Amino acid sequence: MKVEKRSAEEITTIGIGGIHDIFYPENVKELKNLVEGGDFFVLGGGSNVVIPEVLEKRLISLKLFRNFAFSEETLTAGAGVTLKEILKEQIRGGFSLFEHLAGIRRATVGGLIAQNAGAYGFEVKERLIEVKFLSFESGEVEVLKDFDSFGYRKSPLPSLGIIVEATFKIKKDARVKEKIAHFVRKRLETQPPFYLKTAGSTFKNPPHPLPPAGKLLDQAGLKGFRVGRVGFSEKHANFAVNYGGATFEEFKELILTARKRVKEKFGVELELEVKVPCKI
Ligand SMILES: Cc1cc2nc3c(=O)[nH]c(=O)nc-3n(C[C@H](O)[C@H](O)[C@H](O)COP(=O)(O)OP(=O)(O)OC[C@H]3O[C@@H](n4cnc5c(N)ncnc54)[C@H](O)[C@@H]3O)c2cc1C
Structure with missing residues (x-):
């Protein structure tokens, strides 16, 4: 290996x-x-x-899990296939699938499903037909076909196991190229420019009717707030940006400060959207 x-x-x-x-x-x-x-x-x-x-x-x-095939109505891809590769194929084949997510860098099939990624009213679960995963319980590859437990930026994976492949519904769409360009433009209107180093939304939006996390952070005075070399974007307060050489300790302090201030001001406990493989 x-x-x-x-x-x-x-x-x-x-x-x-x-x-x-x-x-x-x-x-x-x-x-x-x-x-x-x-x-x-x-x-x-x-x-x-x-x-x-x-x-x-x-x-x-799972970068090397790269199988890829599509028919009139379905696309099957290994966990390591990237969103960028799928969007390219959408343009080539003229079909709709992940155009709402265009502009998210480096995301892969595995991560898109595990996070049930979404934007502009779309969520990945809407297009899922089946997910093959290596089950921690049985030690075998199992197939998931029921997505009721998927929700806003959450899925039963990776707790249940590791995604190795998924099949999605696709639909013919002659205007998909325009739609991709549209969603990239829309994203750039509100989010930091693509050259900045960020992990997307830092916190999940709290449930309705509370305002989105970005707004709470902004109103708590955290837009543009920095700890050392990491800080919340001036453009969108929920995007933490590494301005060069930031350390994990700095990131951790940023998160803890933001949580504390939002809790003090609004009584809201912000939940991390970004995944951190250790206690924070
Ligand atoms: C600029 C920018 C904009 C973004 N905008 C959005 C947005 O609009 N909407 C949105 O939903 N997200 C957004 N994101 C966040 C991110 O792109 C998504 O959450 C994406 O789905 C993560 O995919 P990934 O492959 O990078 O996964 P990673 O970030 O590497 O991992 C995310 C989680 O998925 C798990 N995971 C990854 N692969 C597997 C696998 N094979 N099996 C089981 N678990 C796995 C990881 O363990 C981790 O818990 C944005 C990120 C950036 C940088």
């Missing part, structure tokens, strides 16, 4: 953390051996993850 040293910038979009050994299983058997070998954390494209410099867990990437 391939094991390679990778920097934080190579494995996460926010680029915080040190250099880590990344395990790249090539098939389910290798994945199973890794899972049985001790504590681990599964990485997708690292676009919603922040990793500390020292981690007592193996980092597993």
